[in-house]
Amino acid sequence: MDKTRRDFLKIAGLSALGLGAKPAADAFAQSAQGPKIAPIPEALKAKRWAMVVNLKKFKESGPDALQACVDACHTIHNVPKFDNPKDEVKWIWTESLAHALPNEEHHFLEEFVKEQMKGLPILVLCNHCDNPPCVRVCPTQATFRRLDGVVMMDYHRCIGCRYCMAGCPFGARSLNWRDPRPFIKTKLNREYPTRTRGVVEKCNFCDERLAKGLKPACVEACKNKEIIFGDLEDPKSEVRELLRANFAVRRKPQLGTQPQVYYIV
Amino acid sequence: MFENALRGSKGYWAWIILLLLVLGAGFANYLRQWVFGLGITGMSRDVSWGLYIGQFTFLVGVAASAVMLVLPYYLHDYKVFGKITILGEFVAIAAVTMCLSFIIVDLGRPDRAFNVLLYPSPNSVLFWDMIVLNGYLFLNLLVGWTVLGCEQRGAPPPKWIKPFIYLSIPWAISIHTVTAFLYAGLPGRGFWLTAIMAPRFLGSAFASGPSLLILLSFLLRRTTTFDPGREAIQALAKIVTYAMVVSCFFVACELFTVYYSQVPEHVSHFTYLFSGLHGKSGMVPLWWGVIIMGLLATILLIIPQTRNSDTILPIACALAFASLWIEKGIQLVVVGFIPNPMETVTQYAPTLPEMSITLGVWALGALILTLLYKVAVAVREQEPAGMSH
Ligand code: SF4
Numbered sequence: 001m002d003k004t005r006r007d008f009l010k011i012a013g014l015s016a017l018g019l020g021a022k023p024a025a026d027a028f029a030q031s032a033q034g035p036k037i038a039p040i041p042e043a044l045k046a047k048r049w050a051m052v053v054n055l056k057k058f059k060e061s062g063p064d065a066l067q068a069c070v071d072a073c074h075t076i077h078n079v080p081k082f083d084n085p086k087d088e089v090k091w092i093w094t095e096s097l098a099h100a101l102p103n104e105e106h107h108f109l110e111e112f113v114k115e116q117m118k119g120l121p122i123l124v125l126c127n128h129c130d131n132p133p134c135v136r137v138c139p140t141q142a143t144f145r146r147l148d149g150v151v152m153m154d155y156h157r158c159i160g161c162r163y164c165m166a167g168c169p170f171g172a173r174s175l176n177w178r179d180p181r182p183f184i185k186t187k188l189n190r191e192y193p194t195r196t197r198g199v200v201e202k203c204n205f206c207d208e209r210l211a212k213g214l215k216p217a218c219v220e221a222c223k224n225k226e227i228i229f230g231d232l233e234d235p236k237s238e239v240r241e242l243l244r245a246n247f248a249v250r251r252k253p254q255l256g257t258q259p260q261v262y263y264i265v
Numbered sequence: 266m267f268e269n270a271l272r273g274s275k276g277y278w279a280w281i282i283l284l285l286l287v288l289g290a291g292f293a294n295y296l297r298q299w300v301f302g303l304g305i306t307g308m309s310r311d312v313s314w315g316l317y318i319g320q321f322t323f324l325v326g327v328a329a330s331a332v333m334l335v336l337p338y339y340l341h342d343y344k345v346f347g348k349i350t351i352l353g354e355f356v357a358i359a360a361v362t363m364c365l366s367f368i369i370v371d372l373g374r375p376d377r378a379f380n381v382l383l384y385p386s387p388n389s390v391l392f393w394d395m396i397v398l399n400g401y402l403f404l405n406l407l408v409g410w411t412v413l414g415c416e417q418r419g420a421p422p423p424k425w426i427k428p429f430i431y432l433s434i435p436w437a438i439s440i441h442t443v444t445a446f447l448y449a450g451l452p453g454r455g456f457w458l459t460a461i462m463a464p465r466f467l468g469s470a471f472a473s474g475p476s477l478l479i480l481l482s483f484l485l486r487r488t489t490t491f492d493p494g495r496e497a498i499q500a501l502a503k504i505v506t507y508a509m510v511v512s513c514f515f516v517a518c519e520l521f522t523v524y525y526s527q528v529p530e531h532v533s534h535f536t537y538l539f540s541g542l543h544g545k546s547g548m549v550p551l552w553w554g555v556i557i558m559g560l561l562a563t564i565l566l567i568i569p570q571t572r573n574s575d576t577i578l579p580i581a582c583a584l585a586f587a588s589l590w591i592e593k594g595i596q597l598v599v600v601g602f603i604p605n606p607m608e609t610v611t612q613y614a615p616t617l618p619e620m621s622i623t624l625g626v627w628a629l630g631a632l633i634l635t636l637l638y639k640v641a642v643a644v645r646e647q648e649p650a651g652m653s654h
Binding site: 087100139140141161176199252257 | 302307373374375391448453529607609
């Protein structure tokens with residue numbers, strides 16, 4: 001064996017033993033000052049992302065606008081469509097007012113819905129709570145809350161224990177009860193990962209689009225500003241203006257999860 | 266010591282083979298589930314935990330109930346439990362093993378189970394449950410095996426084992442408390458959101474575990490030369506009686522709060538149990554079965570003449586066990602999801618493969634218990650004359 005090769009092996013061996021620990025040590029040193037994330041110049045940034053769903057606008061636009069939001073989201077995120085309701089996976093869908101806001105139910109709500117909302121249901125999705133129980137219960141941190149308020153899923157870490165599904169008071173989460181890939185009925189979006197069986201998924205406030213400077217897909221699908229998305233911490237943002245000018249409700253606020261999807265009735 | 270498990274009568278081997286067959290069938294179905302996913306079960310987006318997690322919850326209670334023997338025997342030197350305590354510890358070992366197996370078969374991605382250790386999350390009750398369950402398994406293996414080994418040599422148990430025995434007492438309480446906290450801390454599930462969950466869990470555990478042990482004692486008395494003693498069985502029967510009465514009381518407390526306050530999120534689940542909700546009533550017959558069997562068992566246990574009868578006591582214990590098994594092993598978990606957060610009703614029924622997997626795990630537990638009991642009984646039969654534990 002010639003010298004250079006021997007030396008090389010020695011160095012390789014050394015680095016495997018000791019020097020190899022250097023990057024790991026660096027990583028720890030870094031995390032002491034907070035993780036370093038390469039900045040994405042084009043990304044949309046906020047202190048606290050929030051969504052305002054304007055039911056008055058949806059009344060003007062009619063049922064097609066609701067469906068457009070659902071379709072936009074489910075297409076872009078490769079959400080499968082199963083025939084058996086047992087296997088269902090959904091990120092954003094419609095519920096009757098009484099089901100979406102069970103605490104507001106009363107005997108004559110139906111009349112109101114008929115008169116004032118043209119009998120339309122309302123959109124429901126993950127509320128990206130400020131105090132999310134799903135994050136609290138997850139035993140692997142596969143679901144976590146970003147500093148800007150987006151509650152995220154790591155499909156590669158989730159073990160499928162479904163504790164988060166029990167913890168979510170809004171029924172926002174779905175498990176892939178079986179392999180979802182054959183059931184993606186829309187055109188496959190190669191920009192977003194498909195999931196495997198056995199992991200949980202839900203609305204992610206389109207974090208992958210925010211990173212590219214785009215608003216969430218459902219917001220973009222709205223022709224008439226039915227859904228507004230923005231920074232709640234910014235007093236000049238559109239969401240703040242809407243909340244100043246209108247009375248808005250949230251789903252099950254009494255549970256203390258601090259949902260960040262607001263509904264203008 | 267273990268060689269004793271490999272010698273046995275024809276009946277013994279027939280039983281072992283039967284268990285292996287059930288276990289094999291369960292395993293085959295588990296392989297199907299592994300390939301297909303949890304869609305092979307009756308669980309759904311709305312009812313996302315079912316039979317597996319129910320059995321897990323029930324069996325944590327059975328495991329914890331060993332403390333009802335360990336505590337009087339080791340802490341109060343209650344000699345009557347001398348022969349039977351080891352049986353309780355071995356039930357705990359089998360039950361915890363089943364618990365851990367039920368967790369594994371319930372995972373969507375069992376291949377990633379170790380993520381729980383790789384990314385420890387102290388904010389999750391499931392993380393703590395894993396720690397206390399494994400710790401409890403270890404404690405019972407250590408204590409049971411050491412004590413039995415000494416007995417075989419005719420020696421008293423070593424001193425160093427005592428701290429572990431004492432530790433196992435609060436530890437048993439902890440496993441069931443932590444398991445109750447899995448449920449009792451979730452904001453959106455009215456059925457579980459009650460401070461009496463952990464006490465109720467312990468109450469029903471101390472009824473179901475000892476009643477199983479009484480049944481096993483009768484079985485051992487019939488099939489082997491081993492007899493834990495009438496006095497021990499009667500003492501256990503009193504424990505079951507008190508535990509059943511306390512359990513009934515706790516359920517009554519729950520029902521009072523729910524029905525007197527009439528908060529809809531809490532009432533709706535019980536309406537589903539008692540009479541059905543939105544025209545769906547799949548759980549109603551089972552729930553009435555739970556009530557009738559539970560009350561009947563409690564009455565039979567309270568009356569001294571029936572409790573003292575060697576023919577009626579096993580019946581009362583079987584009724585108590587069945588009642589609590591349905592209540593905790595099925596309904597407690599499933600009905601927490603019915604109605605769902607949108608106040609709509611999706612019902613749940615386990616599928617055949619799901620039941621086969623469940624039976625398979627039970628067969629695994631029964632197998633472990635059989636082997637351990639075989640060893641224990643053999644050691645007792647060889648015991649030096651005059652030596653009582
Ligand atoms: S299913 Fe996945 S995301 Fe949900 S709690 Fe379990 S590991 Fe976390």
